[in-house]
């Protein structure tokens with residue numbers, strides 16, 4: 040039975056009509072993945088910016104109201120993730136994305152310095168190296184016909200996160216990667232389980248065909264990350280690699296410092312991290328660090344291919360900054376200077392935020408506009424829908440990078456635009472991601488003009504934002 044207090048509180052929020060016992064559990068039944076975002080938009084238009092949904096006796100508050108984003112994301116005591124993440128637990132463990140309380144706090148403290156700008160500066164060499172492999176592959180293809188770039192970009196993002204954060208060269212762009220393919224299949228199975236409510240309880244899921252696939256995928260994903268850890272341990276011993284301290288003057292100047300090295304070296308209360316603790320962070324960063332960036336890269340390339348004027352402006356900007364010698368690659372400071380490119384990436388993250396929705400479980404009661412959202416209730420914050428609200432963005436469906444040029448956003452509330460979330464649980468990799476995106480766009484655009492495809496995007500959520508039709512872009516060599 041539903042908790043009577045929650046029913047009383049929920050009744051103050053509008054929401055779709057509920058059925059006895061199951062509530063709104065049929066919401067996504069027989070919906071195609073690409074129908075979900077428009078459906079939620081329809082509900083927001085009908086029931087307001089903050090509405091309620093019942094899934095059996097579980098109350099979910101769904102919001103796109105930046106005022107509620109601000110209250111939740113800036114509250115120091117509101118750290119706990121909700122059931123959106125529960126089916127990721129076996130895969131990613133209790134790593135930084137999912138953990139809460141003291142454990143999260145201690146880990147965040149250990150990991151934060153590995154994203155210091157001194158260390159990011161060193162990663163630019165890796166971005167350039169992997170971008171070069173990507174560009175060379177495109178050159179070898181000798182085709183200007185648009186194609187779905189998702190697979191190729193995934194391999195590049197994977198090579199980059201593995202080499203920078205784990206200190207291991209994967210060469211996935213050359214040899215392909217079972218891990219990349221399996222991530223795609225695993226996110227599909229997990230998303231299906233979330234949408235088909237009857238598959239959510241373990242007793243039912245364990246009897247389904249999906250469970251067989253799930254176990255197979257889990258084994259592949261975990262084997263891959265355990266191998267990476269083993270490989271790095273061996274490298275440290277065999278190549279006599281000295282892991283510098285973070286406050287070592289030479290870190291960033293001469294020595295690279297990988298996140299994995301810091302995990303291998305760290306102690307909590309005098310004890311080193313266990314293998315399982317290290318593995319959950321490696322699983323978390325391998326996934327978060329490549330899947331999100333892949334989405335952002337593909338959508339930005341797509342948008343620039345569809346908007347030749349913006350593309351030309353980016354091309355002129357990067358050429359002015361780096362010059363036209365293609366053997367010369369952008370430096371850290373040059374990437375920081377690419378302001379118009381940054382606006383294009385920000386606008387792409389607005390229209391197609393790679394993490395379209397985040398969730399919290401209320402750690403305590405909250406009074407919002409005179410309505411109580413009780414403790415333990417799940418709140419889902421739709422970044423995707425907030426980003427397309429005409430109240431805060433002129434022509435919200437249009438690609439207009441200039442809106443980020445002079446902070447001309449209509450509303451002063453910083454929480455209207457939070458593709459990397461905000462507050463203490465914001466994205467730890469956001470500066471890394473922005474730098475990687477700039478490097479990739481710069482290196483591709485200097486070599487190729489992006490050409491338009493007629494295949495339209497069909498947006499869907501499969502953990503991160505994707506297009507069910509793929510993301511099609513053409514690459515016309517500039518030297519022909």
Ligand code: HEM
Nearest residue numbers: 136327328331332335393394397458459460466467468472
């Ligand atoms: C464009 C690329 C990216 C986007 C849009 C993005 C977005 C986000 C968002 C919205 C969150 C908050 C999730 C939540 O509250 O549940 C988050 C958290 C996180 N991101 Fe990213 N991310 C990106 C790239 C990266 C990269 C490159 C890394 C790693 C190198 C990374 C690692 C993480 C981690 C570990 C967390 C959890 C942080 C914590 O709770 O303390 N992300 N990201």
